[in-house]
Amino acid sequence: MSKILVAMSGGVDSSVAAARLVEEGHEVAGVTLKLWGGAQDSGCCSVSDVDDARRVAQQLDIDHYVFNYGDAFTEFVVDPYVRAHSEGLTPNPCVECNRHIKFDALLERGLRLGYDAIATGHHARRVDTPAGVRLARGADPAKDQSYVLYMLSAAQLERLRFPVGSLTKDAVRDEATRLGLRTADKPDSQDVCFITSSDGRRRFLGERIDLHPGELIDEAGDIVGTVDAVELVTIGQRKGLDLGGNAARSYAVAVDTPRRRVTVGPASSLLAERVELVDHSWTVSPVVGAIAAQTSAHGSPCPATLTDRGELLWSEPQRRVAPGQMVVFYDGDVVVGGATAA
Amino acid sequence: MLPYLTDEFANPSGAHTMARRSRAAIEEARDLVAAELGFGPHDIVFTSGGTESDNLAIAGVVAATGGGVVCPATEHHAVLHPVEGHGGHVVGVTSDGAVDLDALSDALSEEVALVSVMLVNNESGVIADLGAVRSVMDERAPNAVLHTDAVQGVNWVDVAAAVAPADLVSLSGHKFGGPKGVGVLAVRPGTPLSAQTLGGGQEAERRSGTHNTGGIVALAHALVELGASRDTELSRLRSLRDRLADGLIDAIPDCSETVPRQGRAAGLLQLVIGGLESEALLVLLEKGDVMASAASSCASGAMDPSHVLAAMGVDRVAAAGSLRLSLGWCTEPWEIDQALEVIPSAVRQLRTPAMMGRR
Numbered sequence: 223m224s225k226i227l228v229a230m231s232g233g234v235d236s237s238v239a240a241a242r243l244v245e246e247g248h249e250v251a252g253v254t255l256k257l258w259g260g261a262q263d264s265g266c267c268s269v270s271d272v273d274d275a276r277r278v279a280q281q282l283d284i285d286h287y288v289f290n291y292g293d294a295f296t297e298f299v300v301d302p303y304v305r306a307h308s309e310g311l312t313p314n315p316c317v318e319c320n321r322h323i324k325f326d327a328l329l330e331r332g333l334r335l336g337y338d339a340i341a342t343g344h345h346a347r348r349v350d351t352p353a354g355v356r357l358a359r360g361a362d363p364a365k366d367q368s369y370v371l372y373m374l375s376a377a378q379l380e381r382l383r384f385p386v387g388s389l390t391k392d393a394v395r396d397e398a399t400r401l402g403l404r405t406a407d408k409p410d411s412q413d414v415c416f417i418t419s420s421d422g423r424r425r426f427l428g429e430r431i432d433l434h435p436g437e438l439i440d441e442a443g444d445i446v447g448t449v450d451a452v453e454l455v456t457i458g459q460r461k462g463l464d465l466g467g468n469a470a471r472s473y474a475v476a477v478d479t480p481r482r483r484v485t486v487g488p489a490s491s492l493l494a495e496r497v498e499l500v501d502h503s504w505t506v507s508p509v510v511g512a513i514a515a516q517t518s519a520h521g522s523p524c525p526a527t528l529t530d531r532g533e534l535l536w537s538e539p540q541r542r543v544a545p546g547q548m549v550v551f552y553d554g555d556v557v558v559g560g561a562t563a564a
Numbered sequence: 565m566l567p568y569l570t571d572e573f574a575n576p577s578g579a580h581t582m583a584r585r586s587r588a589a590i591e592e593a594r595d596l597v598a599a600e601l602g603f604g605p606h607d608i609v610f611t612s613g614g615t616e617s618d619n620l621a622i623a624g625v626v627a628a629t630g631g632g633v634v635c636p637a638t639e640h641h642a643v644l645h646p647v648e649g650h651g652g653h654v655v656g657v658t659s660d661g662a663v664d665l666d667a668l669s670d671a672l673s674e675e676v677a678l679v680s681v682m683l684v685n686n687e688s689g690v691i692a693d694l695g696a697v698r699s700v701m702d703e704r705a706p707n708a709v710l711h712t713d714a715v716q717g718v719n720w721v722d723v724a725a726a727v728a729p730a731d732l733v734s735l736s737g738h739k740f741g742g743p744k745g746v747g748v749l750a751v752r753p754g755t756p757l758s759a760q761t762l763g764g765g766q767e768a769e770r771r772s773g774t775h776n777t778g779g780i781v782a783l784a785h786a787l788v789e790l791g792a793s794r795d796t797e798l799s800r801l802r803s804l805r806d807r808l809a810d811g812l813i814d815a816i817p818d819c820s821e822t823v824p825r826q827g828r829a830a831g832l833l834q835l836v837i838g839g840l841e842s843e844a845l846l847v848l849l850e851k852g853d854v855m856a857s858a859a860s861s862c863a864s865g866a867m868d869p870s871h872v873l874a875a876m877g878v879d880r881v882a883a884a885g886s887l888r889l890s891l892g893w894c895t896e897p898w899e900i901d902q903a904l905e906v907i908p909s910a911v912r913q914l915r916t917p918a919m920m921g922r923r
Contacts, residue, residue, distance in 0.1 A: 256866035272865060272866075276865070287847055288865040288866040288867075289843055289844075289866070290843060290866035290867050290868060290869075292866075293869070293880065329919060330917070330918055330919050331841070331844050333918030333919055334844065334913065334914050334916065334917075334918045335844060335847055335848060335913075335914075336848075336913070377919075378919070381919070
């Protein structure tokens with residue numbers, strides 16, 4: 223039996239995570255993180271989400287706390303997200319929240335409070351290998367969240383539990399229904415939690431940075447159209463580029479925010495043989511050689527080689543990774559590390 | 565209050581015998597409350613609690629006069645938010661948490677209709693000098709009325725004397741042993757006030773809605789008991805509080821009181837503990853059966869950074885280590901001993917890093 227603190231968002235996955243730990247006989251407490259937004263916010267950590275988590279904790283007969291990490295969330299997640307967009311990058315705020323909030327601030331606090339481990343409702347598995355504890359893909363391929371957890375070190379994994387990682391999403395919902403939890407039918411969270419679907423990314427960023435209209439140029443340098451806000455364009459994007467009649471086969475292949483220019487080209491121009499990477503993170507120590515690399519949360523892993531400089535060479539040319547996005551390295555189902563595309 | 569939750573269930577506004585019995589109980593309660601507060605019986609408006617009383621005072625005076633409103637930045641949100649909502653002026657406080665009378669004076673004019681200053685701050689425990697506030701108002705805002713949120717204060721001062729300079733006084737039953745969901749707004753005769761809840765015209769057309777008979781009766785009796793025991797309780801709690809404060813400051817490095825003890829309510833203690841987040845501390849204190857608070861709870865149950873400490877110039881990182889300990893009529897000396905054992909050991913535990921090699 224361990225003392226385990228479960229991060230409960232008020233969603234179905236973390237509800238069932240808590241329930242499974244209770245059933246396994248652990249001493250469990252729940253905590254909901256207040257990260258953003260007020261009572262009316264329909265994104266994450268609204269009062270109603272906290273109420274849902276509290277009610278589930280009550281049904282499971284465990285203690286429940288609320289921790290306010292609003293300042294840290296703004297500093298480490300929201301501000302960098304906004305800054306990245308102003309620089310023409312494509313950030314992943316979920317990764318930064320995991321890196322700085324859940325698996326740094328919360329993990330540290332939980333351990334200081336005397337808990338042996340922190341659990342979350344992520345769809346990922348913590349596996350024991352002869353070499354030690356590793357992070358592996360969740361059992362439900364459609365819900366696997368190992369990508370956004372690539373920054374976890376073996377030392378952190380020792381102190382983490384992912385109780386629903388071995389279940390499919392359907393099995394999680396069935397379990398919640400069986401237990402009569404009010405979160406059983408709650409919809410999955412979508413996209414960036416601090417941006418409400420009604421306001422959208424454009425309005426959120428527009429209230430924080432200046433958005434600039436830009437020119438679309440082709441690869442020969444000729445102006446072929448316009449774009450409303452160059453800060454909102456992501457490499458590989460096809461929608462929202464005003465190209466007159468030529469839109470069908472054109473993609474954003476380069477974004478130059480200072481000059482307010484987006485280069486468009488055919489799909490073939492998006493192909494790249496290598497990815498420059500920065501800010502590497504390794505489960506144990508740097509890996510060199512053959513791995514499988516995944517460039518988006520639910521993308522397919524593709525064979526590649528990591529050089530001793532930490533650069534990624536694709537075995538076959540792949541679509542370019544937008545700067546700011548994460549590239550995660552796998553050995554089979556096991557995460558060995560990851561980095562940010564430069 | 566029990567009879568009014570069971571057999572005596574009649575609506576006090578009714579015309580039959582049972583209703584008259586309920587109504588008589590309310591009128592008796594009105595007499596008792598009026599006497600405790602130094603108001604007349606017809607000046608007492610029963611409400612659903614402190615928040616409604618504060619809102620009625622501010623919105624009611626604004627609606628009746630069209631004038632402006634002013635309050636210090638350390639007010640409870642039940643005052644702060646309506647003042648801001650009515651486009652009012654929020655003025656600063658000193659580092660000791662007292663109303664900055666110069667800043668108040670600068671904010672006042674003949675157009676100001678209401679000034680709201682809480683009698684005792686619920687976080688810092690600072691007792692306001694309403695007489696001094698009134699003097700500034702007489703000079704700079706002769707048309708304004710003075711409202712005081714005495715929700716916390718009623719426990720800690722001779723309330724009738726302290727609120728004598730005020731025209732409007734808010735109370736909440738649950739702060740002095742009465743039930744939740746019942747409060748009072750005391751209104752001096754001649755104070756301009758428009759009702760904000762319209763309906764059956766109860767409370768002399770100032771607050772419609774069926775009376776909470778049991779709650780009103782209980783509030784009145786709790787207030788009378790509070791008045792009868794206040795002096796002896798204050799000296800008892802002051803010595804317990806001083807022992808608690810001295811003991812904690814002695815046992816915990818980098819721990820201090822936020823305001824001087826002089827001019828602070830007897831049973832209230834607010835500390836700032838360095839290198840610590842009190843949100844985590846509360847978890848350990850609870851396990852040690854010490855029920856404490858950090859700033860004030862928000863709707864989600866999370867601890868928001870204290871706006872009171874921010875107004876006093878305490879930076880956010882330091883304010884994150886604030887701890888509020890409140891003593892009351894049920895506090896026993898052994899509980900102080902327990903707190904003195906549990907709190908320093910919890911602080912030591914939380915100051916010890918757990919995860920090596922953190923980013």
